[in-house]
Amino acid sequence: MSTESTQASLQLTIATRESRLALWQAEHVKALLEAQGHSVTLLGMTTQGDQILDRSLSKVGGKGLFVKELEVALEEGRADIAVHSLKDVPMDLPAGFELACVMEREDPRDAFVSPNYESLEAIPQGGVVGTSSLRRTVLLRAARPDLRIEPLRGNLDTRLRKLDEGQYDGIVLAAAGLKRLELEQRIRHVMEPQQMLPAAGQGALGIEIRSGRPELVAALQPLVHMPTWLRVSAERAVSRAMGGSCSMPLAAYATLQGDVLQIDAAWGDDQTEGAVSLVRATARATVTTLEQATALGEQVARELIAQGARPAQPASH
Numbered sequence: 124m125s126t127e128s129t130q131a132s133l134q135l136t137i138a139t140r141e142s143r144l145a146l147w148q149a150e151h152v153k154a155l156l157e158a159q160g161h162s163v164t165l166l167g168m169t170t171q172g173d174q175i176l177d178r179s180l181s182k183v184g185g186k187g188l189f190v191k192e193l194e195v196a197l198e199e200g201r202a203d204i205a206v207h208s209l210k211d212v213p214m215d216l217p218a219g220f221e222l223a224c225v226m227e228r229e230d231p232r233d234a235f236v237s238p239n240y241e242s243l244e245a246i247p248q249g250g251v252v253g254t255s256s257l258r259r260t261v262l263l264r265a266a267r268p269d270l271r272i273e274p275l276r277g278n279l280d281t282r283l284r285k286l287d288e289g290q291y292d293g294i295v296l297a298a299a300g301l302k303r304l305e306l307e308q309r310i311r312h313v314m315e316p317q318q319m320l321p322a323a324g325q326g327a328l329g330i331e332i333r334s335g336r337p338e339l340v341a342a343l344q345p346l347v348h349m350p351t352w353l354r355v356s357a358e359r360a361v362s363r364a365m366g367g368s369c370s371m372p373l374a375a376y377a378t379l380q381g382d383v384l385q386i387d388a389a390w391g392d393d394q395t396e397g398a399v400s401l402v403r404a405t406a407r408a409t410v411t412t413l414e415q416a417t418a419l420g421e422q423v424a425r426e427l428i429a430q431g432a433r434p435a436q437p438a439s440h
């Protein structure tokens with residue numbers, strides 16, 4: 124039997140944000156598709172999310188702001204695919220769009236970065252840690268109620284610069300982004316999931332297309348990593364069942380051993396002062412389909428809610 128691909132080679136345009144991380148991710152997908160025999164060009168664009176770097180994203184409309192312009196480019200046929208950090212992709216895509224591919228996950232964990240301290244534990248009483256993520260804030264407040272958590276926004280390079288300017292004793296960033304940009308040497312300590320449970324989808328890339336393009340789905344098939352897709356389906360199901368917003372004090376992290384999927388989730392109340400008590404839930408089951416993975420995530424969300432986690436109000440837009 125011939126090993127030659129029977130698939131047509133396509134001319135593809137990737138819509139991408141222009142941050143260094145987004146461009147790395149788009150170039151990565153470009154190289155993989157070129158290795159499959161396709162020709163690929165990038166279409167860079169600035170999204171609303173990139174322009175609003177001074178206010179908390181959760182206050183101005185959420186992470187969907189990073190994907191909207193890319194979807195417009197897909198809609199208008201200026202691009203064929205959009206590459207996203209799955210963590211930034213809303214739980215429900217607009218009608219007419221679909222997630223056609225989830226790729227193999229990079230390190231899903233958070234990393235502690237600091238010029239002066241080797242770990243979160245080493246920061247002195249009352250120190251300052253930078254993050255604008257509600258998830259990281261509640262997990263940090265649960266681990267170290269004495270610390271001051273200060274906002275930290277901007278792309279990876281901006282955040283590292285603010286750390287180096289001395290505004291913080293340490294900051295917490297996704298290990299995946301640092302590794303992709305060859306900034307791994309900045310990591311002082313990779314935080315284990317027991318302490319800093321990752322966000323749904325962290326470290327995984329997803330590829331979005333307009334629905335109804337089977338030739339694209341086929342072209343993306345070789346890039347699909349099913350174990351990652353099963354894990355992130357469970358994680359994203361927790362977020363969806365908690366109200367669909369990506370900006371809530373929620374962590375969801377799944378692991379796969381053979382066919383056994385385990386999903387751990389945590390929710391913390393960001394409305395209270397002082398130490399945060401976390402609500403945690405976990406479930407495991409043998410899983411072979413995305414639907415089963417989704418069902419396991421929903422089960423964990425119900426468990427969180429039964430223990431007092433508050434789902435977000437349905438969005439009004």
Ligand SMILES: NCc1[nH]cc(CCC(=O)O)c1CC(=O)O
Nearest residue numbers: 208210296297299300325326327
């Ligand atoms: N919130 C922004 C964002 N979206 C994806 C990543 C990192 C890469 C990834 O998770 O795939 C980051 C940076 C961070 O959280 O430190």
